[in-house]
Every structure is written in C-alpha cells, then in structure tokens.
Amino acid sequence: MARDSQFTIHDSWSGRPGRSCPLSYRYAPVSLAREPELIADTLYVVGGLYGNRPALASVLALAAADTGRTAMVFNGDFNWFNVDPEGFDYVNRTVLEHVALRGNVETELAGDNAEAGCGCGYPDWVSDAEVGRSNAVMERLRDTARAFPGLRERLGLLPLNLVARVGSARVAIVHGDAESLAGWGFSQEALENPDQIAKASHWFEEARADIFASSHTCLPVACELPGGRVLVNNGAAGMPNFRATQHGVITRISATRVPAASSLYTIEANGVRIEALPLHYDATRFEREFLDSWPPGSAAHLSYYARITRGTDYGVGQAIRRHAGPIGSIRQKPLRQENPT
C-alpha cells in the first residue's frame, strides 16, 4: 500500500465513493465510556475475516481450545471475497452465532444506498485505482447479498462498537477508530504521526478505555501509550499481514496470565496480556476458493492476489510501537517480539 508524505484522513461525507465516511458511521468517543456489555477472562478480537472460510474454521478451533470464561468478538468486515452464494450464506450464518460488530462492509451490505461505495473511507495514501477496485468488489458482494434479505437485516442490526471488561481492564472494541466505523486514526500509517498519537491518547481518556481493539486498516499495529494504555489493531484475520507469510492475525486479551500457544508479540498492561496471534489456515484451500470467484483480471485479483500468496512488505517489527513519557517527547523502544519476521 503506497503512502504519500502528506497525511490526510477523510472524516466527513464528500460524496466520493470509497473515500468518505457517511455521517451514520460516526459516534462520539465518550459514548464508549459506558458499562461493559461483555465480561470475559480471555477475549479474542477477530477483525477483517474478509470471507475467508478456512480462516473462520481456524479461529473457531483456536477459541474452543481456551478454557475458562472465553469470548470472541468479530469486529467487522467478515465479508469481502465471499461473493459466491454458498460462501456468503455460510460465513454470515456462522459469524452471527457469535458476538459481532458491523464493519463498513456489513453496513453497506445491509443498506440500499450505494453512494459510499465500499464505505472504507480510504485516505490519500491509497491510490484511486485501488479504491475503484474496492468499490467494484463491494458491488459484486451487494449483488450476492440481495438474495439474502434475512441476513442483510441481521447485519444491519449489529452494533458499531462494544465495551468489554477483561480482568480489571476496560476494552473498547471498534471496527475503525474511536470516532468512526471506517476511521483510519488507528492505522499504522496514522500512528506514525505524533499529532495522531496525542489524539489517540485523548480518545482513551474520553472513552475511559485501558485498551482499544480495532481493525479495518488491513495492517496490524500494537501501540503502548503513556499510562499503560494499549491500542491493538489486528490488521486482517483473513489475509496475510506480514512479509513472506500466509497467515492472518487476531488479537487475544487475557487476564488468566496463561499465554497463547504462539504469539507474534505481546504487551502486558493493566493486569492483562495483549497478544497478536498468528491465525494459520488452509492457505491452499483459500487460494482455490478465492480464484473460483476472483480469476486473474478481476478487481480482487488485481488488488489482493499477490498479498494472499506472498504476504506484504510489512514486517512484524514495524507493527510494534511504544510511546513512553509525555506526548510531545515521544521515544520508541521495542516491545517483546516473539517471532520476528
């Protein structure tokens, strides 16, 4: 994903499909300062499944292996590549058996207004060509979804965010950022900017959150902020995230002190372990299912096939950030990295 040196996030509706966030996507950070709706000893946050059926099978098996009071939240965009009716039906029926939030994809599937395109709210560092292809993927997915009015209605009823408590830590679970379903304020690109770090710290105060768990922006980042606050973005559960890999990433937050069987990196704060877990799935099957729907030359093939088969240019070390001390004199040092890539 190419970046410009100029950093611009579109946060208001300007009528450009795929670039803007409709007003209905927005919420106030202070709205997250509410009583938790979910209490767990171990919480899995699964964002960006993108219709990957083998990845869905893997995440269900992973969570089932955890003992104790375990919860799993699909925080949006569990649909994307699953434009075949069977895949659409299976993914949605399965995910909707669990706690789920609407991502921009589900929100656009539930509604009849196509003006927002894919609803991704893409910033300027994403090319027009890529945004156009995302809108094209969304159109095919809309066509499929029209045959499933019952599922569309259920998607439209899903919440935009959720507040959980794990141990004594308050966890605000969102799809985008603290202000918008499709916000990019928790993207690894935005978090390179000290002004955005300061803004994120303010969001923690407004939401009374110890941890924010997000997704949407397709690349993982784990960011420790002053005061022991932690922002963790899992990137994508259903696509490779890192260089030369073919696994997804999910977030595990646990008060049990029992670590996951394997993790990419870990932060310990507020009495909980916050881990980025590799989500291994049957990559051969996923590639076959992807090609069945998205052959060479199709929009999704052009945008995602290389990533699905070879990973990204992003390294695990780039995802790990620590900002200690007062905002404005930020310094970084590496957190514990358990499986360098």
Ligand SMILES: [Fe+2]
């Ligand atoms: Fe999204």
